[in-house]
Amino acid sequence: MASTIERGAPPNALGSNMSLKKALSAASPLSLRIVAECPVTKARACDLILPHAAVSTPVFMPVGTQGTLKGITVDQLEGLGCQICLGNTYHLGMRPGPDLIEKASGLHGFMNWKKNLLTDSGGFQMVSLVELSEVTEDGVKFKSPYDGKEILLSPEKSISIQNSLGSDIMMQLDDVVSSTVTGPRVEEAMHRSIRWLDRCIAANKNPDRQNLFAIIQGGLNAELRKKCLEEMTQRDVPGFAIGGLSGGEEKDDFWRMVTLSTDHLPREKPRYLMGVGYAVDLVVCVALGCDMFDCVFPTRTARFGSALVPWGSLQVKHKQYAKDLQPIDPDCHCPTCRRHSRAYLHALFKNDTAAMHHITIHNISYQLTLMRSVRQSIVEKRFPEFIQAFMKRMFPSPDQYPSWAVDALTSVNIKLE
Amino acid sequence: MAGSKMKLELSRVVQGKGRLGVLKGLGRTGQHSLKIPGCLLYTHFGSVPHLTQDTLHTMRDLPSVTQVTLSTIAEHQEVLEEFKDGFRKFAGLHDTVLYCSLHDPATSCPTGHTTNKTVSVWGSGGRIELTAAKFMALQRTIQPDWYQSMADGETWLSDTSRKRVRKSVDRTLAHLDECLLVHKNSQEFEGAEILGVVEGGDILEERLRSARETAKRPVGGFCLDGFQAGSMDQALRTQLINAVTKELPEDKPRLLQGVGQPDEVLACVGAGVDLFEAFFPFQVTERGCALCFSFDISPDPERAGSAPSTVLELEQERDAPVEAQQNGDNMVDGQTQMTSFEMNLKDKRYQDDFRPLVEGCGCYCCRNHKRAYLHHLLVTNELLAGVLLMIHNTAHYQGFFSALREALATDKLDLLQRRVLSKGDRPGGKSE
Numbered sequence: 001m002a003s004t005i006e007r008g009a010p011p012n013a014l015g016s017n018m019s020l021k022k023a024l025s026a027a028s029p030l031s032l033r034i035v036a037e038c039p040v041t042k043a044r045a046c047d048l049i050l051p052h053a054a055v056s057t058p059v060f061m062p063v064g065t066q067g068t069l070k071g072i073t074v075d076q077l078e079g080l081g082c083q084i085c086l087g088n089t090y091h092l093g094m095r096p097g098p099d100l101i102e103k104a105s106g107l108h109g110f111m112n113w114k115k116n117l118l119t120d121s122g123g124f125q126m127v128s129l130v131e132l133s134e135v136t137e138d139g140v141k142f143k144s145p146y147d148g149k150e151i152l153l154s155p156e157k158s159i160s161i162q163n164s165l166g167s168d169i170m171m172q173l174d175d176v177v178s179s180t181v182t183g184p185r186v187e188e189a190m191h192r193s194i195r196w197l198d199r200c201i202a203a204n205k206n207p208d209r210q211n212l213f214a215i216i217q218g219g220l221n222a223e224l225r226k227k228c229l230e231e232m233t234q235r236d237v238p239g240f241a242i243g244g245l246s247g248g249e250e251k252d253d254f255w256r257m258v259t260l261s262t263d264h265l266p267r268e269k270p271r272y273l274m275g276v277g278y279a280v281d282l283v284v285c286v287a288l289g290c291d292m293f294d295c296v297f298p299t300r301t302a303r304f305g306s307a308l309v310p311w312g313s314l315q316v317k318h319k320q321y322a323k324d325l326q327p328i329d330p331d332c333h334c335p336t337c338r339r340h341s342r343a344y345l346h347a348l349f350k351n352d353t354a355a356m357h358h359i360t361i362h363n364i365s366y367q368l369t370l371m372r373s374v375r376q377s378i379v380e381k382r383f384p385e386f387i388q389a390f391m392k393r394m395f396p397s398p399d400q401y402p403s404w405a406v407d408a409l410t411s412v413n414i415k416l417e
Numbered sequence: 418m419a420g421s422k423m424k425l426e427l428s429r430v431v432q433g434k435g436r437l438g439v440l441k442g443l444g445r446t447g448q449h450s451l452k453i454p455g456c457l458l459y460t461h462f463g464s465v466p467h468l469t470q471d472t473l474h475t476m477r478d479l480p481s482v483t484q485v486t487l488s489t490i491a492e493h494q495e496v497l498e499e500f501k502d503g504f505r506k507f508a509g510l511h512d513t514v515l516y517c518s519l520h521d522p523a524t525s526c527p528t529g530h531t532t533n534k535t536v537s538v539w540g541s542g543g544r545i546e547l548t549a550a551k552f553m554a555l556q557r558t559i560q561p562d563w564y565q566s567m568a569d570g571e572t573w574l575s576d577t578s579r580k581r582v583r584k585s586v587d588r589t590l591a592h593l594d595e596c597l598l599v600h601k602n603s604q605e606f607e608g609a610e611i612l613g614v615v616e617g618g619d620i621l622e623e624r625l626r627s628a629r630e631t632a633k634r635p636v637g638g639f640c641l642d643g644f645q646a647g648s649m650d651q652a653l654r655t656q657l658i659n660a661v662t663k664e665l666p667e668d669k670p671r672l673l674q675g676v677g678q679p680d681e682v683l684a685c686v687g688a689g690v691d692l693f694e695a696f697f698p699f700q701v702t703e704r705g706c707a708l709c710f711s712f713d714i715s716p717d718p719e720r721a722g723s724a725p726s727t728v729l730e731l732e733q734e735r736d737a738p739v740e741a742q743q744n745g746d747n748m749v750d751g752q753t754q755m756t757s758f759e760m761n762l763k764d765k766r767y768q769d770d771f772r773p774l775v776e777g778c779g780c781y782c783c784r785n786h787k788r789a790y791l792h793h794l795l796v797t798n799e800l801l802a803g804v805l806l807m808i809h810n811t812a813h814y815q816g817f818f819s820a821l822r823e824a825l826a827t828d829k830l831d832l833l834q835r836r837v838l839s840k841g842d843r844p845g846g847k848s849e
């Protein structure tokens with residue numbers, strides 16, 4: 001759908017002059033075509049060509065932790081227009097394990113997903129989920145929660161697992177520190193992440209089939225971020241992620257680090273902002289120049305009956321919806337909204353897990369539709385107007401606009417009305 | 418009596434084997450039909466467990482009759498009253514016949530709450546006591562095409578006295594008369610049918626009395642209640658059902674409640690039952706299992722041999738006799754007990770088994786996924802396990818009913834019986 005619109009749109013003046021469709025490196029199984037750039041903000045709409053399908057950016061990537069997306073079949077996910085989703089290396093490395101997945105022709109084969117997959121390095125989960133982890137220059141050491149065995153996740157090991165998973169995009173192992181930590185540990189982690197990036201690049205057995213992304217670290221320290229950007233952008237990697245954020249830091253710090261990163265990242269490579277998925281954050285960070293996002297929130301919150309809507313969220317289980325015969329969002333075209341009312345879903349929550357699946361489908365649809373609308377507005381050179389309308393719908397009045405979003409948008413020449 | 422277009426056309430009646438035919442003119446507009454012997458679509462509040470309409474409709478040839486239960490709907494009476502257009506539309510079900518039963522066949526409900534004038538149902542919010550008037554008011558808001566008449570079915574406990582059984586028959590007939598009176602005098606029930614309920618526990622003369630008396634009333638068909646799993650053994654069940662169905666008119670359908678295991682279905686069809694509630698595939702799904710029994714009666718000698726296409730290869734099962742025993746019929750999973758008609762996919766042996774659940778099965782799950790993936794989903798407690806198993810189990814169960822009809826039509830019931838009962842080769846199977 002998006003591609004028809006693009007063909008009809010006038011070619012971007014900047015884009016055609018600079019011959020944007022360039023192959024990054026002969027070996028890299030990725031190419032990025034910038035379809036349009038917003039003349040006001042840093043937003044861009046791109047076609048990201050990956051081994052299993054072309055991805056239209058900006059894109060939200062749903063998270064399928066264990067090789068499945070929370071009760072949704074791969075056909076349903078594809079039906080919603082999803083072109084790329086995530087798998088978690090830590091979970092899949094534990095169960096069913098890389099050997100088994102390799103036997104199943106990779107994670108694509110194991111879960112029978114025909115589109116693209118992105119896998120994380122496993123490091124983040126380890127630091128956040130496993131208590132007994134210790135980070136050394138070798139890697140992240142932890143005790144398996146299943147059999148208590150001590151395991152070392154080195155950069156080489158992480159890449160080896162991800163090579164077995166066969167994902168289209170792999171993430172480097174990085175030294176993750178909480179975004180609220182300050183001091184020398186942040187600097188150490190930044191430098192170590194650079195060293196680990198080199199080890200990951202060297203360890204990738206499938207550079208012709210699998211793209212390895214670097215992860216920019218440096219906490220909330222602008223100088224460290226810049227240093228990290230300077231070093232990492234010298235490596236020949238097909239894409240970059242902005243890491244170490246979205247971990248409880250102040251939003252004022254968050255957006256400044258995001259915009260600093262996109263300022264220094266090469267224009268012709270994709271930028272992936274990790275762990276971001278709230279609608280407002282998505283729209284603002286697209287304006288700051290990010291292309292890819294992921295977050296467990298939309299699917300996790302769905303299972304508690306929270307449906308995402310243009311005016312925030314709707315708690316289907318709340319009593320006020322027991323007799324509400326409207327769909328979740330009357331303007332939504334997802335399979336749930338086309339067929340079911342809030343009242344029916346409210347009652348179904350008391351009777352069957354299918355209620356969760358209905359909300360999960362709606363929420364994924366909401367995220368993907370939001371990003372498609374963002375993209376279309378960029379292509380049609382009306383992204384600033386889109387932001388205005390989006391914010392107006394999301395908040396009851398302008399004085400409820402979060403100040404960080406106002407500031408962030410001001411920095412890219414959008415003055416919220 | 419409200420004019421229903423329902424008509425049972427029997428194409429074959431084999432004494433002691435079963436009745437083959439089609440129920441035509443179903444639904445208030447009469448455009449649906451249902452083949453018998455057959456089963457209904459089992460749902461929770463109008464949704465097949467775990468499934469959305471998208472995943473449900475990956476299956477073709479679904480039963481044209483959807484079963485909902487009053488126990489789950491009763492607490493939502495207010496919203497249905499406001500909605501006005503009936504439960505079918507409320508639940509987003511468009512093209513189906515709606516049948517409303519009193520209880521959920523997969524949930525046993527507490528006893529001791531029935532009185533002369535009331536029965537109780539249990540929803541998520543607890544017990545709801547129904548008089549015939551309240552029962553009919555509910556049906557008026559639900560607007561089903563068929564509904565089970567209010568009944569006192571508390572006779573299934575083994576120590577039920579003769580006196581209690583007689584009382585249940587009397588009360589059930591009295592409830593039926595009250596329901597029928599409201600039914601025929603209300604425009605809302607135009608085109609709808611009441612199914613009369615045959616009670617009588619395990620006492621033959623009470624069963625006969627219940628059947629004869631119910632058959633005198635203007636009902637659209639019959640529910641045979643009190644035969645559910647655990648209430649009696651199959652020999653007694655067959656004997657009683659045989660006696661009951663002889664008392665019922667030929668031209669009206671008989672729905673047996675609470676029985677769903679394939680071997681029991683075969684025996685009960687032989688005794689004259691037409692319809693079953695399809696809760697069995699759901700129970701199998703809830704214990705993480707997949708139906709895998711064979712019902713292949715195709716004439717192809719290779720397929721009919723020891724390795725039928727619908728069942729997993731035998732040699733693999735012989736590889737793991739110890740595990741097969743551990744996961745046999747003794748396993749209690751907090752749910753109902755595993756039967757010999759299914760395989761336990763949580764079993765470690767499936768962890769690297771890259772075959773479909775059942776070779777040759779055309780369901781969405783078998784076309785797209787392998788046992789190893791289902792095993793993974795189950796051990797990681799992923800919601801998709803329930804979705805995929807429910808699809809397969811429903812499809813497999815429908816396939817069994819289709820084979821049953823074919824067997825009736827082509828005189829192959831004995832072969833089908835042998836296929837279905839060929840235990841001992843499957844995981845969890847008893848050796849006979």
Ligand SMILES: [Zn+2]
Pocket residue numbers: 328329332333334335336337338362365
């Ligand atoms: Zn929706």
Ligand SMILES: [Zn+2]
Pocket residue numbers: 774775778779780781782783784808809810812813
């Ligand atoms: Zn199947």
